[in-house]
Amino acid sequence: MxxxxxxxxxxxxxxxxxxxxxxxxxxxxxxxxxxxxxxxxxxxxxxxxxxxxxxxxxxxxxxxxxxxxxxxxxxxxxxxxxxxxxxxxxxxxxxxxxxxxxxxxxxxxxxxxxxxxxxxxxxxxxxxxxxxxxxxxxxxxxxxxxxxxxxxxxxxxxxKTSSKIKVVNGLLGKVIDSYVKDVHNMGAIMAPGAATTLVDYLNQSKTEVKDYDLIITGDLGSTGSEIFKEILKKEHNIKINNHLDAGAIFYKDFEYAGASGPAVLPLILVTRIFNNKKYKKILCLATGSLHSPVLVNQKHSVPTICHAIYLEVV
Amino acid sequence: MxxxxxxxxxxxxxxxxxxxxxxxxxxxxxxxxxxxxxxxxxxxxxxxxxxxxxxxxxxxxxxxxxxxxxxxxxxxxxxxxxxxxxxxxxxxxxxxxxxxxxxxxxxxxxxxxxxxxxxxxxxxxxxxxxxxxxxxxxxxxxxxxxxxxxxxxxxxxxxKTSSKIKVVNGLLGKVIDSYVKDVHNMGAIMAPGAATTLVDYLNQSKTEVKDYDLIITGDLGSTGSEIFKEILKKEHNIKINNHLDAGAIFYKDFEYAGASGPAVLPLILVTRIFNNKKYKKILCLATGSLHSPVLVNQKHSVPTICHAIYLEVV
Structure with a gap:
């Protein structure tokens, strides 16, 4: 931490x-x-x-x-x-x-x-x-x-200059095997990464899910978000009602599972989350699918990683 | 710094x-x-x-x-x-x-x-x-x-545990345009990066070339090392006699300009430099050629970067 x-x-x-x-x-x-x-x-x-x-x-x-x-x-x-x-x-x-x-x-x-x-x-x-x-x-x-x-x-x-958004702490994540080979299904690839880092973060910070106004992932999409919640419930007995996924809420009326890309989560954070008065304690879990054309063509499953950052808006 | x-x-x-x-x-x-x-x-x-x-x-x-x-x-x-x-x-x-x-x-x-x-x-x-x-x-x-x-x-x-090799300070480098498009000539691409970071480092640390037992670059190769020394002499009036390049000394009797790769400089450091009693004050300048197949195929010149780390062996 x-x-x-x-x-x-x-x-x-x-x-x-x-x-x-x-x-x-x-x-x-x-x-x-x-x-x-x-x-x-x-x-x-x-x-x-x-x-x-x-x-x-x-x-x-x-x-x-x-x-x-x-x-x-x-x-x-x-x-x-x-x-x-x-x-x-x-x-x-x-x-x-x-x-x-x-x-x-x-x-x-x-x-x-x-x-x-x-x-x-x-x-x-x-x-x-x-x-x-x-x-x-x-x-x-x-x-x-x-x-x-x-x-x-x-x-x-x-x-170092004070502002209304304080960066409180964070956690670098571990690389884990998702056992998924379908690179279209990045949500399924990254959901285990997000769950692992969330559990590690809660353990190390000695906090619970309910201590946060919002736990925001990026970018599991709608498919990955469901898997994320299922893993938390079944493997860790954690129920999460304060979750949003930046990718899933990015596009409106979209035929796919949402948006992805390293710019999605910060964009949603600064345009929608920080100015929403509901959210003062925000735990961000940015997830990554560590694939490359070489790895995929060689039929490996795709590793995943997720790093956490906790922010407080005052 | x-x-x-x-x-x-x-x-x-x-x-x-x-x-x-x-x-x-x-x-x-x-x-x-x-x-x-x-x-x-x-x-x-x-x-x-x-x-x-x-x-x-x-x-x-x-x-x-x-x-x-x-x-x-x-x-x-x-x-x-x-x-x-x-x-x-x-x-x-x-x-x-x-x-x-x-x-x-x-x-x-x-x-x-x-x-x-x-x-x-x-x-x-x-x-x-x-x-x-x-x-x-x-x-x-x-x-x-x-x-x-x-x-x-x-x-x-x-x-944090004390050892005979102390990491004293370091400097992250700037990206500069090398104006070179020949990706075989990585020495020419990276030499301006090494020279820029060395000059920045000397200015910020208020030291001179002679304050170091060794200034080691990696990996300019033999071609890039010559260009590096020429830039320092002509543009900055710095004469450097205590320089080695990890890539240039990596292979013996080699027909090309030497070795490259991010493992070359650390390998040379730990196997040849740290156990050579001549070298107590070692300034390492690792150079990078920031090219990719896409950039090269699109006929861009290749940007370069060099970061410095200064070590003391006691």
């Missing part, structure tokens, strides 16, 4: 995609109207989305940029930060990159190595589909249990 | 490949005789190399495993750590993953979040070639400026 005393969430900036706008993902700072964002490739579009976030968040107090994305070898982060003249640390935990970056950045601030920094996560639907599932079988419908990689880039600033 | 007071390097374990054994890379704990290591794929071989390292280093005091490799989306780390029941954090900085992991782990120990952890980096020549350069043009000779991805996995234990 990492405990923080002097770490606050002080600012953020979000660029979201056209489907996100259409599906009423509200209060983003900016939307892009087409997937190319004026660039020649979707990869360059994702790099530009990240740069746009950084251009709106970085200032003279920014001592570190940390984070990652779903592109091959973190190409987007490596390119968006070129010549920014600020140290950069790349983190990879698939969709759990959000909480891994959050926790690492908070750790560096609490450890007095820096006073302020930004963590940045993004995904671009077309860039991610190319990375993880290319060549796709064009024309084949996806199963309903699939999540749809969101197009968004989110930067969040953490600082 | 991250300053550490209570962080020590206390143990390590190395598994190296057949070419490494043949080329007299000495004092590794274990060598594999063939690239498959009893597995069906080279990727599984790399996973097994990492697991072997962990099986020999992890004990009840290990609170965190951190690190990365060159496989697609850190598949190797994600798979080698399955069911280890220890928290895992994935870092990606290409070959600079070594110092990025080193610094992050040291930061977590100094910040009192953990007392002991392991960082683990690896590369497998055939897995890396497939990831970065597949489809290769079979039969085409490589240019002499190429480095050859080493096959090795190195785990290093850091701890």
């Amino acid at each position: 990492f405990n923080f005393k002097d770490v606050y969430l002080t600012d953020y900036f979000i660029v979201a995609g056209p489907l996100e706008k259409e599906h009423d993902v509200k209060k983003c700072d900016m939307y892009i109207d087409d997937y190319y964002f004026g660039e020649k490739t979707v990869e360059d579009a994702e790099i530009k989305m990240q740069r746009t976030v950084l251009n709106n968040l970085v200032n003279s107090n920014t001592e570190l940029i940390i984070g990652g994305d779903l592109t091959n070898q973190l190409t987007a982060l490596g390119s968006s930060t070129i010549n920014k003249n600020i140290p950069v640390l790349g983190i990879y935990s698939a969709c759990a990159t959000m909480s891994a970056s959050f926790l690492t950045l908070a750790g560096f601030i609490q450890g007095k190595f820096i006073r302020e920094g930004i963590f940045l996560t993004s995904s671009h639907n077309l860039a991610a589909e190319k990375q993880f599932r290319f060549p796709v079988e064009y024309g084949a419908p996806k199963p309903y249990r699939s999540t749809f990689t969101a197009t968004a880039a989110v930067g969040i600033k953490l600082s | 991250f300053n550490f007071k209570d962080v020590y390097l206390t143990d390590y374990f190395i598994v190296a490949g057949p070419l490494e054994k043949e080329h007299d890379v000495k004092k590794c704990d274990m060598y594999i005789d063939d690239y498959y290591f009893g597995e069906k794929t080279v990727e599984d071989a790399e996973i097994k190399m990492q697991r072997t390292v962990l099986n020999n280093l992890v004990n009840s005091n290990t609170e965190l495993i951190i690190g990365g490799d060159l496989t697609n989306q850190l598949t190797a780390l994600g798979s080698s750590t399955i069911n280890k029941n220890i928290p895992v954090l994935g870092i990606y900085s290409a070959c600079a993953t070594m110092s990025a992991s080193f610094l992050t782990l040291a930061g977590f120990i100094q910040g009192k979040f953990i007392r002991e952890g392991i960082f683990l980096t690896s590369s497998h020549n055939l897995a890396a070639e497939k990831q970065f350069r597949f489809p290769v043009e079979y039969g085409a000779p490589k240019p002499y400026r190429s480095t050859f991805t080493a096959t090795a996995a190195v785990g290093i234990k850091l701890s």
Whole structure:
């Protein structure tokens, strides 16, 4: 368990995609109207989305940029930060990159190595589909249990400067085998990871589910959320009524299981959760499906990981 | 600059490949005789190399495993750590993953979040070639400026427990554009990164090149080392006589520019540098070429990064 005393969430900036706008993902700072964002490739579009976030968040107090994305070898982060003249640390935990970056950045601030920094996560639907599932079988419908990689880039600033959102503590998760090989079913892959980390977190913090106003996962989707709750009930005798999944609530009237991508959970947090007065004590569980085309083609089951961050809104 | 007071390097374990054994890379704990290591794929071989390292280093005091490799989306780390029941954090900085992991782990120990952890980096020549350069043009000779991805996995234990190797401080680097598009010439790509971080490090630590017994880079190779020294001389008026490059000294009588891979620098450090009585004050600059097949195919120049770690041997 990492405990923080002097770490606050002080600012953020979000660029979201056209489907996100259409599906009423509200209060983003900016939307892009087409997937190319004026660039020649979707990869360059994702790099530009990240740069746009950084251009709106970085200032003279920014001592570190940390984070990652779903592109091959973190190409987007490596390119968006070129010549920014600020140290950069790349983190990879698939969709759990959000909480891994959050926790690492908070750790560096609490450890007095820096006073302020930004963590940045993004995904671009077309860039991610190319990375993880290319060549796709064009024309084949996806199963309903699939999540749809969101197009968004989110930067969040953490600082020693006090704000209404306090970063209280967090837990890095363990890698576990999901025994699932179907990469469309990321919810089933990641649900055991989320359950394991939640149980570890409750044990180590000596708290119970009811001590939180909200336990938010990202991104199990609607399918994975059901599995998550079932595992908790059957294996751990934990009943959870205060749960939302960022992926499952991301799109409205969506035919698949919801959204996925490392930007989904932070986006939902800053636009819907922090300004909802119901939620003061928020436990975030960002889940990751640690697959790659190589692993999948070699018929391995997909490992999963989940990192926890606990926030208090005052 | 991250300053550490209570962080020590206390143990390590190395598994190296057949070419490494043949080329007299000495004092590794274990060598594999063939690239498959009893597995069906080279990727599984790399996973097994990492697991072997962990099986020999992890004990009840290990609170965190951190690190990365060159496989697609850190598949190797994600798979080698399955069911280890220890928290895992994935870092990606290409070959600079070594110092990025080193610094992050040291930061977590100094910040009192953990007392002991392991960082683990690896590369497998055939897995890396497939990831970065597949489809290769079979039969085409490589240019002499190429480095050859080493096959090795190195785990290093850091701890609050005192040892003869003290981790003194470190610096996370900035991403800069190398303006080089030739991915065979990783030395030319990474030399500007190494020079930038060295200059930043000297400025921030208020030290000079002569204050160190050794400035060791990894992995510029012989070609990149020359460029590194030229940049320092021409652009910064710094003459450097106490420099070695881990990649350049890795293989003996080698036709290319040397070895590369995130395991090369830590391997050279623990087997050749720490037990050489000449070197008490060692500044390590691990360099990374932040390329990916996507970036290269889209004709971008390759960004570079370099992170510094300063060690004292007592």
